[in-house]
Amino acid sequence: MYAMRREINSYRESGHFAEAAVADPHRLIQMLFEATLESIAVARGAIANGNLRAKGEQLGRAISIINGLAGMLDHEKGGELAGQLAALYDYMAxxxxxxxxxxxxxxLSEVARLLREIKSGWDAVPEQLRRAI
Structure with missing residues (x-):
């Protein structure tokens, strides 16, 4: 059973890597949001099951991605919005x-709700503006 789960995860990960290789910057950010939400969901399950190792690994991954998103903000172009997002990312971490x-x-659920809200705004960016990202 473990070997099968490992193979499925490897397949999924290879699919993500393949998609990332050809994704535009807008899609890459979407993928980071999705990966963070997935890690938070897995961590919630790990808490429920008492799996401290999985909880730690998944939350470490989620925090790393959130910190990466914060580091990618362009405070010069983004102005006040970039500052607000940086503060929100810091709060979520x-x-x-x-x-x-x-x-x-x-x-964890609170952070997932906040992240879904940010992601929904990102997902709604019109195609014309996506090219400028």
Missing amino acids: RRLLEGSAKNDAEA
């Missing part, structure tokens, strides 16, 4: 750390 320390699935 701290909430994930708190959620991990306290095994607080609600903290």
